[in-house]
Amino acid sequence: MAHEVLAALHPHRELIGQAAGLLTVSQYLAGWFICAEIRRRGTTTGFSPLRFVGGVGLSLLQLQYSLKLQASALIWTSIATLLCSVFYSGWYFQFTPVEVRAPFYRLAVTTSTITVGILAYGSQNDSPLVMFRLGLVLTVLALAFIALPLAQLGNVIREKSSASLPLPAILASTGASILWLVYGLLIENSFIVVQKIIALGLCTAQLSLFIVYPAAGSVDKKKKQ
Numbered sequence: 001m002a003h004e005v006l007a008a009l010h011p012h013r014e015l016i017g018q019a020a021g022l023l024t025v026s027q028y029l030a031g032w033f034i035c036a037e038i039r040r041r042g043t044t045t046g047f048s049p050l051r052f053v054g055g056v057g058l059s060l061l062q063l064q065y066s067l068k069l070q071a072s073a074l075i076w077t078s079i080a081t082l083l084c085s086v087f088y089s090g091w092y093f094q095f096t097p098v099e100v101r102a103p104f105y106r107l108a109v110t111t112s113t114i115t116v117g118i119l120a121y122g123s124q125n126d127s128p129l130v131m132f133r134l135g136l137v138l139t140v141l142a143l144a145f146i147a148l149p150l151a152q153l154g155n156v157i158r159e160k161s162s163a164s165l166p167l168p169a170i171l172a173s174t175g176a177s178i179l180w181l182v183y184g185l186l187i188e189n190s191f192i193v194v195q196k197i198i199a200l201g202l203c204t205a206q207l208s209l210f211i212v213y214p215a216a217g218s219v220d221k222k223k224k225q
Contacts, residue, residue: 006185013186017073020179023172024077028055028084030169035091044096051148052092053107055085057115058141064122065134071187135191139198146173146199149206156213163215165206174203 009016031052038044059082066074089108096104122134152164177199184192 009182010186013183014073016179016186017071017183020176020183021073021077021080023176023179025080025084027169027172027176028081030166030172031055031084031088033166035088038092038095042095044092045100047092049089049092049096049104049107051145052085052088053104053111054145055081056089057111058138058145059085060115061118061122061134061138061141064119065131065138068122068126068131068134069187069189073183135189139191139195142195143198143202146177147202150202153209156209160213161215162210162213165209167210167215170203170206174200174207177203 034047034051038047059078063075063078063082066078093101093104118134118137122130124130149165149170155164156162177196180192181196181200184190184196
């Protein structure tokens with residue numbers, strides 16, 4: 001049954017990939033809300049640059065891998081997310097006071113060093129071993145990126161509210177993971193399949209927090225106080 005469904009969807013694999021790409025880009029566009037809040041406050045205090053700077057490195061690596069696969073949907077998605085991440089990183093840098101930019105510089109240097117090293121390794125050739133290792137590294141990094149909202153888990157439990165979690169970004173990530181999973185099955189790429197299965201598990205865990213700790217919880221708590 002599953003084989004028949006995939007066979008029917010195979011002619012539409014690029015369309016599915018494009019839809020997945022749009023959802024992935026929309027997930028990155030959620031970063032604009034963070035930028036808007038930074039502008040409103042006039043400072044980056046309380047905000048981490050990891051999602052932005054890390055997004056630049058991850059997008060570059062995904063672009064290299066996508067070019068090797070010659071998958072157009074993955075290529076344009078990587079370019080779009082790279083542009084978003086570069087813009088957000090520049091925005092963050094602009095609103096960070098000069099005297100506290102050291103952590104940003106350290107993160108940028110560390111990310112650049114790791115990214116350049118992996119890009120250099122990947123540029124050697126397109127052998128199965130190189131592709132396997134690149135796919136493995138990308139899977140780990142992509143899953144870590146998707147799981148970033150879980151860094152707020154302690155705060156969610158303490159406040160008994162999911163208000164600090166980016167619901168639109170998580171929903172977009174969930175939809176994108178489903179479509180990329182189907183796309184991975186259609187192009188028979190095991191790394192994309194495994195990556196998106198685990199990603200769906202992470203997204204499900206994040207969405208469950210909105211049920212266990214409704215965003216209204218913190219508001220009700222403040223009213224009682």
